[in-house]
Amino acid sequence: MSMKISVVGTGYLGVTHAACMAELGFEVIGVDVDPAKIEALSAGLLPFHEPGLPELLRKHVASGRLRFTTDYEQVSSWADVHFIGVGTPQRADGHGADMRYVDAAVAELATRIRGKALIVGKSTVPVGTARRLRTLIAANAHPDAEITLAWNPEFLREGFAVADTMTPDRLVLGVEDETSEALLRGIYASALAAATPLIVTDFETAELVKVAANAFLATKISFINSFAEITETIGGDITVLADALGHDARIGRKFLNAGVGFGGGCLPKDIRALQARTSELGLTHTMGFLAEVDEINLRRRERVVRLAHTMLNEKLVGARIAVLGVTFKPDSDDVRDSPALDIAVRLFNAGAEVLVYDPKGNKNAAERFPRLHYAKDLPEAVAQADLVLLLTEWAEFRALVPADLEPLVAERRIIDGRNVLSRGQWEAAGWEIVGMGQHHAPLDGEL
Numbered sequence: 077m078s079m080k081i082s083v084v085g086t087g088y089l090g091v092t093h094a095a096c097m098a099e100l101g102f103e104v105i106g107v108d109v110d111p112a113k114i115e116a117l118s119a120g121l122l123p124f125h126e127p128g129l130p131e132l133l134r135k136h137v138a139s140g141r142l143r144f145t146t147d148y149e150q151v152s153s154w155a156d157v158h159f160i161g162v163g164t165p166q167r168a169d170g171h172g173a174d175m176r177y178v179d180a181a182v183a184e185l186a187t188r189i190r191g192k193a194l195i196v197g198k199s200t201v202p203v204g205t206a207r208r209l210r211t212l213i214a215a216n217a218h219p220d221a222e223i224t225l226a227w228n229p230e231f232l233r234e235g236f237a238v239a240d241t242m243t244p245d246r247l248v249l250g251v252e253d254e255t256s257e258a259l260l261r262g263i264y265a266s267a268l269a270a271a272t273p274l275i276v277t278d279f280e281t282a283e284l285v286k287v288a289a290n291a292f293l294a295t296k297i298s299f300i301n302s303f304a305e306i307t308e309t310i311g312g313d314i315t316v317l318a319d320a321l322g323h324d325a326r327i328g329r330k331f332l333n334a335g336v337g338f339g340g341g342c343l344p345k346d347i348r349a350l351q352a353r354t355s356e357l358g359l360t361h362t363m364g365f366l367a368e369v370d371e372i373n374l375r376r377r378e379r380v381v382r383l384a385h386t387m388l389n390e391k392l393v394g395a396r397i398a399v400l401g402v403t404f405k406p407d408s409d410d411v412r413d414s415p416a417l418d419i420a421v422r423l424f425n426a427g428a429e430v431l432v433y434d435p436k437g438n439k440n441a442a443e444r445f446p447r448l449h450y451a452k453d454l455p456e457a458v459a460q461a462d463l464v465l466l467l468t469e470w471a472e473f474r475a476l477v478p479a480d481l482e483p484l485v486a487e488r489r490i491i492d493g494r495n496v497l498s499r500g501q502w503e504a505a506g507w508e509i510v511g512m513g514q515h516h517a518p519l520d521g522e523l
């Protein structure tokens with residue numbers, strides 16, 4: 077099929093989608109307002125870390141099937157289908173999603189399109205957005221344009237973005253006409269041939285599936301972390317508890333890993349946007365539990381800071397602390413709302429000397445918080461450390477054994493913020509090791 081596709085917004089979501097569409101055989105042009113990003117992408121260079129994506133990008137940029145531009149004119153009447161993947165960050169006032177970028181992208185297209193085109197929203201948006209955008213399109217469209225709209229939320233996870241796009245768990249299409257549905261079925265033909273569940277529904281349901289999924293995942297993490305608060309107080313093993321719960325097929329073991337909590341460019345902002353949107357709809361109490369989910373999550377960060385304070389005998393000021401991992405999860409360089417980075421900054425603000433090392437995240441973290449010290453490798457980070465914090469479970473940190481650190485550190489103390497180390501092994505080597513959910517004396521004392 078010689079379908080032409082544009083992808084508007086070439087961040088984590090957009091580049092992945094664009095490269096995967098090219099891999100499926102379509103001609104693709106990615107559009108972004110950031111000239112530096114477009115320049116890099118046009119040269120086949122990915123401006124962020126995502127396993128498997130650089131290879132796809134290079135391959136299709138070289139073949140000419142995948143191109144990038146800052147110029148909407150190049151795509152507006154060229155593409156049959158325009159995917160919208162621009163950002164919907166938390167608004168600066170904290171209330172809800174910032175819809176400026178989606179609105180701008182859709183208006184740019186609507187004014188320029190001539191003839192037939194389908195605009196497909198992929199960004200995560202407040203329920204009711206698609207219906208509102210239809211009005212915006214109608215108000216901006218040229219008389220010679222015939223524009224339809226569909227909503228196709230994206231569920232990819234960073235670190236697995238290519239696999240999640242090529243072989244998704246399910247496809248959700250919010251459509252209001254048969255032609256749009258047929259076009260989208262054509263685009264996703266290979267996934268559908270592989271029996272990927274397909275949900276064809278209305279705009280509102282499609283928008284809600286996305287935020288409901290992220291709210292559920294966030295709730296599951298905070299649920300287990302709330303039990304971690306109990307085991308920290310009275311005893312018990314949070315990992316065994318999660319394993320035992322997970323054997324119940326109705327519950328499942330995934331997303332029950334206690335730790336420093338969730339972060340990233342999605343779960344935190346999406347649960348806040350959902351609360352804001354339901355309040356706007358007059359449903360003030362409906363999503364109230366998500367405020368608790370958020371608070372439980374943020375308490376994990378505070379707990380690690382207090383634990384560090386206690387383990388350092390209440391002498392944070394001047395203590396040398398190694399922070400291993402600064403991204404919000406492994407296999408990503410993304411530090412948006414990262415619990416690890418937040419903890420590092422809080423410790424720094426409390427007067428500690430903080431040495432950060434992350435296999436891929438140092439650069440992004442340094443752009444946000446240049447005052448932390450960023451080590452080039454693990455030995456530099458842990459050298460003479462009074463305390464080591466493992467906060468993001470990169471494979472190289474999971475594989476650590478006491479002998480790796482012993483010649484370097486000043487004191488044998490470690491906080492395992494992701495419960496990935498074998499506690500017995502570290503204790504046997506004379507380390508004070510504290511994991512998440514592990515029973516501990518009350519953490520009092522002023523910071």
Ligand SMILES: NC(=O)c1ccc[n+]([C@@H]2O[C@H](COP(=O)([O-])OP(=O)(O)OC[C@H]3O[C@@H](n4cnc5c(N)ncnc54)[C@H](O)[C@@H]3O)[C@@H](O)[C@H]2O)c1
Nearest residue numbers: 085086087088089108109162163164177180181199200230
């Ligand atoms: N990152 C993920 O894993 C993921 C997964 C599923 C859904 N989402 C959703 O996808 C959307 C994008 O997220 P992201 O993480 O890719 O964000 P991002 O910040 O990495 O990328 C957004 C891009 O949009 C560009 N942009 C902004 N305004 C524009 C405009 N008017 N025209 C063209 N480009 C414009 C920005 O320059 C940026 O490159 C969000 O709604 C997010 O919630 C993200």
Ligand SMILES: O=c1ccn([C@@H]2O[C@H](COP(=O)(O)OP(=O)(O)O[C@H]3O[C@H](CO)[C@@H](O)[C@H](O)[C@H]3O)[C@@H](O)[C@H]2O)c(=O)[nH]1
Nearest residue numbers: 230231232233234297331332333337338339340342404405
């Ligand atoms: O048991 C767990 C599982 C995850 N996390 C943390 O939760 C956060 C989010 O992890 P994950 O969901 O894997 O990462 P994202 O790439 O942000 O993906 C989420 O957000 C995307 C954007 O909306 C969605 O597309 C995905 O389906 C959804 O999983 C990370 O900080 C993890 O460390 C935990 O603390 N415990």
